[in-house]
Amino acid sequence: MRKYISCMSLSASAFVLALSTTAVRAADYPVSVQSCDREVVFDAAPKSAVSNDVNLTEMMLVLGLRDKMVGYTGISGWKTLDEKMREGVAELPELSEKYPSKEVLVGADADFYFAGWNYGMKVGGEVTPESLNPFGIKVYELTESCIHIGGKPKVSMQDMYNDILNLGKIFGVEEKANDLVAGYEAELEAFQSTLKVLEHPVRAFVYDSGQEKPFTAGRYAMPTAMIEAAGGRNIMDDFDKSWAKVGWEAVVERNPEVVVIVNYGNVTAEQKIEFMKNNPAFADMDAVKNDRFVVLEYVEATPGPRNINAVKKLATAFQGK
Structure with a gap:
């Protein structure tokens, strides 16, 4: 629910100050941000925003933008909300369980859609910026998703920071966005300084889903950046994809020391671990032999505010603590 300032409750001087503050904020527009291969100009902060997916929605919430939203999409059809997210979106409707249609967004009177390629939009699909x-x-x-429509550098923690900073510009909360990112950077740096230096980066494999062929994180997916920040190396960091399928043969050949399980959907993390431990083809894999599995929730494995804690979780597993 939006909060409004009552003119009757303000003194004359305070009311003038409120008006002048509003004028200053309005004067900050227009602003432009780079969104993949497009420059997007905003003449004012969006008032009726929709976010897709749990991690993107958390970015909006951590910036205090719930009162600028009319809803969210693409969460309950894929994942289960944890208690933190239930509280965060308690007053917002889920407009679509999975990807929204154009009619859903138009029907909600949305003026802004925070999504990504394969995060609420598909290349050649019905819902696109155009x-x-x-x-x-x-x-x-x-x-992170920009690789689906063109080239981009290898994923890094900066990808997530970039989204927070751009949302700050779009919604006129740059100071809060800058403070958040500075806090994330300082927290990560302080944590990394406590880690022992490993002789070699730990070989890690990300197991998202699939039995016949595993769906995993490649060069452009966020877990690659988090694994590196935690002192490891994604064995698929030369896989020129974001999230995609690979053959199990390549995984066995590269012999990961740790398997990172992404927990979401109908198949639990425990079931994924049991599948790997009980499959004779994986019996000689170091991670399986030594029972070294670490579980990341979907919202931790995708770009968003929980990435720093995910790095800590990975590092703890890598260092055998």
């Missing part, structure tokens, strides 16, 4: 533009709905694309 298809929403005629309805006055501006789109900001998740940085």
